[in-house]
Amino acid sequence: YWNQHSWHRRSYHKYKDIEPTVKMEEVDGEELVKKFAEEMEGMLGRKMKSVKRLAEAAEDADLYHEFNATLEFDYYNSMLINSVDKDGNAIELGGEFPLEENEHFNKLQVNTLQSDIQVPTNVYNKDPGILNGVYMSEALNDVFVDNFQKDPTLTWQYFGSAAGFFRLYPGIAWTPDENGVVTFDCRNRNWYIQAATSPKDIIIVVDVSGSMKGLRLTIAKHTINTILDTLGENDFVNVIAYSDYVQYVEPCFKGTLVQADLDNREHFKLLVEELQVKGEGKVKKAMKESFKILNEAASLGQGSLCNQAIMLITDGAMEDYEEVFQEFNWPERRVRVFTYLIGREVTFADTVKWIACNNKGYYTHVSTLADVQENVMEYLHVLSRPMVINHDHDIIWTEAYMDSALFNTQAQSLLLMTSVAMPVFSKKKETLSHGILLGVVGTDVPLRELMRLAPRYKLGVHGYAFLNTNNGYILAHPALRPLYKEGKKLKPKPNYNSVDLAEVEWEDTDETLRTAMVKGETGTLSLDVRATVEKGRRVMFLKNDYFYTTINETPFSLGMVLTRGHGEYIFIGNVSVKEGKSSVLPEQQTLTYCETDIDPHHRKLTQLQAVFRYLTGKEPDLECDEKLLRQTLFDAVVTAPMEAYWTALMLNPSGMDEGVETAFLGTRSGLMRVSRYVGIEKRVAKKFLSPSDKENIFTMDHFPVWYRRAAEYPAGKFLYYIPKEDTRGRDYFLSAPPHTVGVCIQGVCIQGVCIQVYVSRVYVSMVYVSKVYVSRVYVSRVYVSRVYVSRVYVSRVYVSSVYVQVTQQSERLYLRIVQCRPVALVTFLHVSLLSIAAHCTIISLNSRK
Template identity: 80%
Template sequence: MTKYSGSLLLQKKYKDVEPTLKIKEVDGLELVKKFSEEMESMLRRKVEAVERLVEAAEDADLNHEFNSSLAFDYYNSLLINEKDENDNYVELGDEFILEPNEHFNNLLVNTTYSDVQLPTNVYNKDPGILNGVYMSEALNPIFVDNFQRDPTLTWQYFGSSTGFFRLYPGIKWMPDENGVISFDCRNRGWYIQAATSPKDIIIVVDISGSMKGLLMTIAKHTIITILDTLGENDFVNIIAYNDYVHYVEPCFKGILVQADRDNREHFKQLVDELQAKGVGTVNKAVLESFKILREFREAGQGGLCNQAIMLITDGAVEDYESVFEKYNWPDRKVRVFTYLIGREVTFAQNVKWIACNNKGYYTQISTLADVQENVMEYLHVLSRPMVINHDHDIIWTEAYMDSALFASQAQSLLLMTTVAMPVFSKKNETRSHGILLGVVGSDVPLRELLKLAPRYKLSPWNDSLVAYLKRPGTSLLTLLGEMPRIEWTIETELFCHA
């Protein structure tokens, strides 16, 4: 056994160096304190980088006048380096030098310039897009300067409220197997957390007989899209109604549940099973929703901030005013957002009235292609108080593995967290309206944190750090707040702007 294990050789090696070895007592608390101070210093540099991007973006918007006829070419990450049959670069696809970079796991990147990604359903030459992309060109020197100041920085980006995504360093974006780019920065957790405060949402969907066929398909897609805009700090439930009120998950009757990944996926499966039948009676469903939200609000449960009902229907013909008068007026603590499904406009005024008289927003969704843009409008409404107050709250996401960003290189930076901040319009003529321009962010791979905690010094704590940050709802701020005897200067609370 000793012949093959090499134990005798190992013993000899230890004996050879034994005279030079000595045991040194280490103060564990001091070790952890030093690690935590170095961690805070590193995280503070990330926050400062994001703050510089916010300042540059807002100043650029302030100095930019919208031009509906703007002609401007930019580096489209899908089209860069693409040529036509005549060997000429395609429009928005000029030459864009890409080189492997060790800091980015040898991915092909351009560290001197950013480029722009858009989802397939967003027109890349729309005047709103062109003006936004042109304005955000001002971020390029800031991206580069940030990276030079702090070489541990990884991806830096600006996600626009109009749908474009400016990423540094620039990369070549690859579509999925169907040639589609479904990635929309506005659906990402970092964007949603930075753009809005925690929220309690009850989705109320009409499943009466008139919703059969395409209307039900659109309604289901609308629900799923709303669910995709929720995160760990939000609470949700879904009520379906026809002749009766149905909780899509009976186990969640009368309550709100955390909108974590597991619950969102569970709701999506149940929504897919909904069938249209019977006659729609919206009053009972709305009444039930108000009761749940009031109980949670009075009990100090849920998100403790924004509350909203999302009504999805093809029409409303009842006398519903009395319900709002009794349960929501005059304070209007619950916003009501309405989504009219289909092309029929007979009941449009009724559905619009519900939203406008309850601090919400009305939209009509005629096709599946309309869903994404129309659903996102509610986030803009919820962000208005924060924008009007000009509160730049810093958010840190829970740890996650972002396979959506780089589908072909899902393991590129492994487990990460994101620091993000909202970007507002500072123009006097729009400030009172609360215009959210977008969100800037930067990713922080957890491996960068672990470098500060050498395994040979903090092995048990090192291993538990990753496990800790994988817990649902846990962010770096949670970790910083729980470290013993350390005074942290990074905010650890959730902010409410209702």
């Protein structure tokens, strides 16, 4: 009793001393979102400068390089490095290539001093074109290293050659697939395709006459699918089949162009597989229909408003088609026509070639399935010619993607990112008029790093920031869940990077927010929102204010949400560094306060070491969030008396409730305090964090669920929280981390503090439960002194989201629920619990099976 009384008295005086240093500041949402956008613009601008330096260096290197058909040059092939033959000698294109683990690059083994080369299996790695390109691009090594020194936040930098090789910095050892081959081809990647060409309108016209039966139709279908794979969100497309008549593969898209997003492309692929051959091929009707669609789109200002092309896939053309081009395309030849002759026969090769050459297109002969990929890619080089001739070095940004194909290693986790890329053209005078594309340079930007610039602690417990593309698709959003579980593996969802903003912010029924952000406008919007937590199992009713603006020089818009009652003001306290330092323990920090990854000299520092070195002036070059640091130090001082209280309980058995296992608290700054009262051998829950609890810690992009839900309760009140566990067997375990908006200590309320206590032993006289689902529990009496439960009634049995586990080994049943101070009836979807009188604890109801 004395220890507890003394602690309350000391706490009261501590808060009185600190109170004058506390102040509240109103958050200006419009200014804050603009500030975030400016910081993001600066970060993305540095990436663009790095890419520009790479493009300039590559073009200069090519300018002074003379092609040598007999060139012999050994380079580091990422498939062969550090490999030896049976005699222990380095194999050709291998050699010693030092690698060491690097934290900045996902703990992969890399070489930060130079790049290496990846060549697809279907490309000869000593082809003269490959050797000359690799030799020429050696000049990029110094630029890679210099870029990384100027901007240590850079990740992968690369050059994808039009010849097919891929130069990557830092260098890595490339791992083949289970068949020993590398199918990765940089020319098929979205960043390459978007940088190599401008937005385009494409009509794919395929011959399905009787002569196309068998392998020819299979090759034609594969060609269509490959063309579709080269399209992106900024492109528009339609697919027409012809025989005796014109047939739209999707009748709903008749006479129009549709955006070539992932959903539409996959839809076309499914329909193309159903095509059947019959009749006679009459290409004239199909070509007329295609020109009408493209001309109408151009006149109405629809489509991409840029390149237009028709892709003709056929085994021959026998009709008189010249009048079609005279009527619709000559003399301007505004629409390019690319032709693909299918099959081994070349009887109609001259005719099909004439169509392409007289309409500023390109002719290719596709005789086998293996020819498809290489031949389809040729059209991209043709469409890039105007950009080369006009010296248009447009920088492109891709949609969000997960590049799991790039690094096939256990150390590589799927990482959502965007890429910035830029085309590289030949500047030689003798070839300038031909418009030769040398390749594409680029770098990846992890979206997690970008979103660090809009930290959650500045936005309140329910606030968040999100990024949108100019097509309305989400780039980053806390509700975006790009993965699904298949067995024990996590895999990306098929449409994870084409989720529309309207599908997440679904309260925006008239799409006012989406439309404004797509247009790149700046403004505000207020909405009543039903926010879901716990993977959609629970709902909170909030009033959200949305603030949005564009990020200059990019196709992205930034949105920000502040919830009324939580994001309108920010709480600021000020304590001395010395006092705050003495109150912080290593395990209490859960957020990133200092960027230790930027400078190699700082990478071995823990967050605690970095914080103290920065605050004491020993490392002034460290980039730290000083506001967050000050808030954390203040929280540390305010909550420090809890350590003395918990210690006093442990030292005084008479003041300690039997069975208390663990207590912890958390604050808005990410500070957490934890006290364990018993050893692991005595705990009911052997692990401190159960599967569902692992998400209930503070991270840079979200507050824990228990913290968010508790924030909606009045100060001083508590609620029961019984989440469904992530279990793998038939038995389930009922777990309940507590939630509260505040803990009342001698009349002083500390906002955002939660105390949780695990209780390992409870005496139960009557428990009516077996291996069933529990929907209602009524507890009549609880004695805190001995945590004694006299009666437990299970009045109703339903199938719901709350489960009970019977542990077979010990034949004991563990039912864990949170026990807090008295409150009114609390409802959680399927579960209703009457409150239990006590401190905020978790009790375990142990019973013989």
